[in-house]
Amino acid sequence: MKTIDCRGLNCPEPVIRTKEALKKHDSLLVIVDNKPAAENVARMAKNSGCRVEKLQEQDNFKLKLEAFGTGSPEDKAGSERSRSYLITSETLGEGPRELGELLLTGFLKTLKEVEPLPEALLFMNEGVKLVTVNDSAAEIIRELPREIEILVCGTCLDYFELTENLKAGRVSNMYEILDTITQTSCVKI
Numbered sequence: 001m002k003t004i005d006c007r008g009l010n011c012p013e014p015v016i017r018t019k020e021a022l023k024k025h026d027s028l029l030v031i032v033d034n035k036p037a038a039e040n041v042a043r044m045a046k047n048s049g050c051r052v053e054k055l056q057e058q059d060n061f062k063l064k065l066e067a068f069g070t071g072s073p074e075d076k077a078g079s080e081r082s083r084s085y086l087i088t089s090e091t092l093g094e095g096p097r098e099l100g101e102l103l104l105t106g107f108l109k110t111l112k113e114v115e116p117l118p119e120a121l122l123f124m125n126e127g128v129k130l131v132t133v134n135d136s137a138a139e140i141i142r143e144l145p146r147e148i149e150i151l152v153c154g155t156c157l158d159y160f161e162l163t164e165n166l167k168a169g170r171v172s173n174m175y176e177i178l179d180t181i182t183q184t185s186c187v188k189i
Contacts, residue, residue: 001025006041007033007060011154012175015044018065019175022048026067033060036154040173047179082119084184085111087127090134092189104130107189108140111148120149120180123169128156131168138167151177 002025006014014037018030022045032038038061042052045065053064091100092107108130111118121141123131130137131152141150150169157163157171180186 001027003029005031012173015040015175028065030063082184084120084186086122086188088125090129122151122177124153132162132165141168
């Protein structure tokens with residue numbers, strides 16, 4: 001079993017190194033030094049068709065990864081590409097802020113009526129404020145069907161000092177967000 005030591009690496013480097021190692025090895029032991037990195041590596045490995053066993057030893061997290069299948073986009077979406085939406089602002093469109101806020105609220109409320117449902121909503125840059133400090137938007141997002149994955153940029157949360165304020169979705173990383181963008185038909189809102 002190949003060991004990959006990713007302690008001290010910034011996001012998304014542990015995920016990238018693990019993904020590269022999985023191209024060459026069917027089993028890996030990945031060591032990281034923080035919980036978000038452990039969760040991100042585990043999620044990527046599961047999506048890549050691996051069994052994941054998590055172990056915690058003092059300040060380190062060890063993940064045993066065993067390849068057993070495929071997590072290809074075709075498995076998830078069939079022959080038709082699923083859709084995702086990239087939200088990078090607190091408003092929709094350009095123009096008066098109040099109008100942009102109304103349009104974005106309408107967009108979020110309407111999402112549950114769209115067929116097929118989008119695979120994911122991706123929140124980056126100032127868009128992370130919709131799932132942190134904007135209570136009404138966060139409530140609408142929490143009420144969306146569970147099939148819609150809500151991914152929130154961890155770097156953006158850190159930048160705006162909003163990590164502790166997350167009210168909807170889960171913290172993600174650039175690797176997972178970019179992977180979702182490339183595996184779906186992504187529309188920037």
